[in-house]
Amino acid sequence: MNVTEKKITLxxxxxxxxxxxxxxTLHEHQLAFTSMPMPAYEKCMRDPNRLPVAIIEGVRTVGFFVLDQGDDVFSYTTRPHAILLRAYSINLPDQGRGIAKASLRQLKPFVEKHLPDCREVVFGVNEDNPSAKKVYLEAGFINTGEQKMGRSGPQAILTFFMTCSFTSEPLKS
Structure with a gap:
């Protein structure tokens, strides 16, 4: 049964x-593309630039990802006020029901609320993971046409701009 976007919150x-x-739990092959939530969460506890995010369906925690404001983002974009999406995963029993797409569509309001200076969300999706790439693109991310070498091969760099009037000019305080 597919979920409705109203049931998914971040x-x-x-x-x-x-x-x-x-x-x-994740499929073993998925671990080539992402990490399990707890190791990623533990990194967040040591790094104040990382925000751990739970994906909730009703009252159940069904997914996880990290929004990273650290310097790693600049290996994906040169734009200021960007954040890096990393360690995105949906728990194996909950996969295939539309949770990923619904949660990604909640990303903009979540970022606007919790990271209001952010103007771009960027990340890499492994070229050998076409089903994930399709979900991200259907959720509104844009393929930049650029690639970055990741731990498991080449990654397509995808981006999502928070505002239509994005410029590379720094924000005024």
Whole structure:
């Protein structure tokens, strides 16, 4: 059964999400493209530039990703005020029901609320992962036509601009 977008919400990871995140499973081949939530969450706890985000369906934690404001973003874009999406995953039992696309469509309002200076969300999707690439593109991301070498091969760089009037000029404080 596919989910409706109204049932999917994004929230900062809180302590009550950790039990679900510890129980996450992924296909073994997916681990070439992403990481399990707990190691990524633990990196967030050591790095204040990383924001861990839980994907919620109703009251259940069904997915996870990180928004990274650190310097790694500049290996994907030269634009200021960009953030890097990383470690995106949907728990294996919940895959194939439209949760990924619905959660990605919630990304803009979530970022506007929690990271209001952000003007671009960027990330790399492995070229050997066409089903994930299709989901990101259907959710509104744009293929920049550029590539970056990742740990498991070449990645297409995808972007999502937060405003239509994006420029590379720094924001005024």
């Amino acid at each position: 929230t900062k990871v809180a302590s009550h999400h950790l039990t679900s995140l510890k129980q996450f």
